[in-house]
Amino acid sequence: MASTEERRFAVLRAIVADYVSNQEPVASKAIVERHNLGVSSATVRNDMASLEEDGYIAQPHTSAGRIPTDKGYRLFVDRLSDVKPLSAAERRAIASFLDGAIDLDDVLRRSVRMLAQLTRQVAVIQYPTLTHSLVRHIELVQLTPARLMLVLITDNGRVDQRMIELGDVITDDAVARLRTMLNSTLVDHRVTDAAAKVSELLEEAPAELRDVMTRVSTVLIETLVEHPEERLVLGGTANLTRNAADFPGSLRQVLEALEEQVVVLKLFAAAGSPGTVTVRIGEENEAEEMRSTSVVSIGYGAHQTLLGGMGVVGPTRMDYPGTIAAVRAVANYVGDILAGR
Incomplete structure (x- = not known):
């Protein structure tokens, strides 16, 4: 880039720095005093006129200094060759x-x-999105004889909880069997694939657990689907x-x-x-x-x-x-x- 363009960018950079710091329009005199650009006020004024003509800075009101425009900020950001790391x-x-x-x-x-x-x-x-997550564990907690809480835990630590109304009572032994079936079928599978495997659970469930497995599977599929608003x-x-x-x-x-x-x-x-x-x-x-x-x-x-x-x-x-x-x-x-x- 030509030296004139480099100098004008240095002027723009000075305007951005001062305006971000002080929230006040920046005048040519302030740039000369605060920034060691090695040029006169007249040169800075000419550069500011060129920057304004090109849409990089603007004058908010008469007799004021200049402020960066969106276009000016964009050039400044695009030319950030080095971002100072945190201390x-x-x-x-x-x-x-x-x-x-x-x-x-x-x-x-x-x-x-x-x-x-x-x-x-x-x-x-x-x-974390569920797209790349793996099922780490599925827990079933019996809250009442006819109500369960389903807990889905993924490998990135995401935890989702849902209530399941069974419509009938269920024994502790039946809950344990359901828990074992869910984990043996779904653990270590991607969440996006696990939803498709839920159908296997319904096919493999014994007759006495099929109704409750249907209710559990319905809630589980809802849990496995993304809910962006949450x-x-x-x-x-x-x-x-x-x-x-x-x-x-x-x-x-x-x-x-x-x-x-x-x-x-x-x-x-x-x-x-x-x-x-x-x-x-x-x-x-x-x-x-x-x-x-x-x-x-x-x-x-x-x-x-x-x-x-x-x-x-x-x-x-x-x-x-x-x-x-x-x-x-x-x-x-x-x-x-x-x-x-």
């Missing part, structure tokens, strides 16, 4: 906080809290309200979209391999409600197997290098924890 202290804090989790639910809740604290944005994480954990929503000025006239609709979760699920639907960071800025978000936001997302998983997506939602005026580093670090820890379960 050793920050990494130790993440490890210590997440290592104390007692189960999958706790891992995800802690991950969201940690990510929201590190980025000061809204943090989001999906529950797979999100959010944290730090209040962080958006602290920066309401970044969402002129749109904060309410952003909060409503986050609450409904459907829009957020779509943001993670295309998550790639674990460790791949995606940044969507402003108008790049398909959902109209989210076009005043930026979304930094990443796939997390274990042993290169994608389990779900996580990331943060915040204003376009975002510390992109710091946010990318935090999202990547927390995703790595979550993947490591799930790999060890």
Whole structure:
């Protein structure tokens, strides 16, 4: 790239840094004073005029400095050659906080809290998808003589519970036989394959257990099917309200979209391999409600197997290098924890 273009990018980078830090339009004089670019104010003004003409910065009102546009943020993010890693202290804090989790639910809740604290944005994480999960164990718990609780446990720690109304009483011995049949047929099979194998249970069930096995199988199949609306954990929503000025006239609709979760699920639907960071800025978000936001997302998983997506939602005026580093670090820890379960 020509030296003039490099210098203009340095000016853009300075504008992004100052605006993210101070939330005030940036003037040429401030750039010369704060950043050692080695050029005069006149040169910076000319570069700013060119950047504005090309749509990378804008003047919010007359006699003001300039602020980055979505296009400017995109160029800045695309040219991030080096994302500063988290400090050793920050990494130790993440490890210590997440290592104390007692189960999958706790891992995800802690991950969201940690990510929201590190980025000061809204943090989001999906529950692990069942697509690549294996059935680890199926438990049947007799709650009353005519009611059971079905517990499905997968290899990544996901636990689903369902109630089964039998319509008739059942003995402890019958419950034990059902439990043995379920586990011998389904354990160590992928969840997506296990649903198809349920039919084998009905065929193999002895006559005296066929009616109850039919009820159990019906609930089990429902449990094995994905329920996307149940797979999100959010944290730090209040962080958006602290920066309401970044969402002129749109904060309410952003909060409503986050609450409904459907829009957020779509943001993670295309998550790639674990460790791949995606940044969507402003108008790049398909959902109209989210076009005043930026979304930094990443796939997390274990042993290169994608389990779900996580990331943060915040204003376009975002510390992109710091946010990318935090999202990547927390995703790595979550993947490591799930790999060890």
